[in-house]
Amino acid sequence: GYYVKFADGTLICHVDKSVTEQDNGPSAGNFYSSDTGTWTYPLAFNASPRVIAQVNGGHYNAMSAKAVSIGTSSTNYLTMSINSTTNAQGLTLLAIGTWE
Numbered sequence: 001g002y003y004v005k006f007a008d009g010t011l012i013c014h015v016d017k018s019v020t021e022q023d024n025g026p027s028a029g030n031f032y033s034s035d036t037g038t039w040t041y042p043l044a045f046n047a048s049p050r051v052i053a054q055v056n057g058g059h060y061n062a063m064s065a066k067a068v069s070i071g072t073s074s075t076n077y078l079t080m081s082i083n084s085t086t087n088a089q090g091l092t093l094l095a096i097g098t099w100e
Contacts, residue, residue: 001013001014001015001016001039001041001042001093002014002015002042003041003042003043005043005099009098009099009100010096010097010098010099011043011045011049011095011096011097011098011099012094012095012096013041013042013043013049013094013095014092014093014094014095015039015042015092015093016056016090016091016092016093017037017039017077017090017091017092017093018088018089018090018091019034019035019037019078019079019088019089019091020034020035020086020088021034021035021085021086021087021088022034022079022080022081022084022085022087022089023084023085023086025084026084030082031063031080031081031082032080032081032082032083032084032085033078033079033080033081034078034079034080034081034089035078036068036076036077036078037076037077037078038074038075038076038077039074039075039076039077039093040073040074041073041074041075041095043099044072044073044099045072045073045095045097045098045099046072046097046098046099046100047072047097047098048070048071048072048097049070049072049095049096049097049098050095050096050097051067051070051075051093051094051095052067052093052094052095052096053065053066053067053077053091053092053093054091054092054094055079055089055090055091056090056091056092057090063080063081063082064079064080065077065078065079065080065091065092065093066078066079066080067093075093075095077091077093079091
């Protein structure tokens with residue numbers, strides 16, 4: 001991943017990740033989820049940032065990506081699918097917050 005740090009205190013971090021399967025579940029709403037992965041930001045925030053997670057390429061059954069347990073130095077993430085699948089799924093994570 002990479003980051004951009006601005007003089008006004010804004011920090012933006014970005015990374016592309018992949019999960020290997022979405023076969024946990026089904027959960028509420030009958031969605032299957034991947035195992036939780038961890039993204040350690042390339043530079044820490046001074047407070048928990050806003051994290052946006054989005055499905056990126058991969059298997060067509062994946063419907064969404066989700067950031068969970070958002071902290072100042074890392075966040076956990078997972079993807080969700082309408083079917084149980086062992087296909088890989090890509091996702092993009094973007095964190096926006098402050099560094100000072």
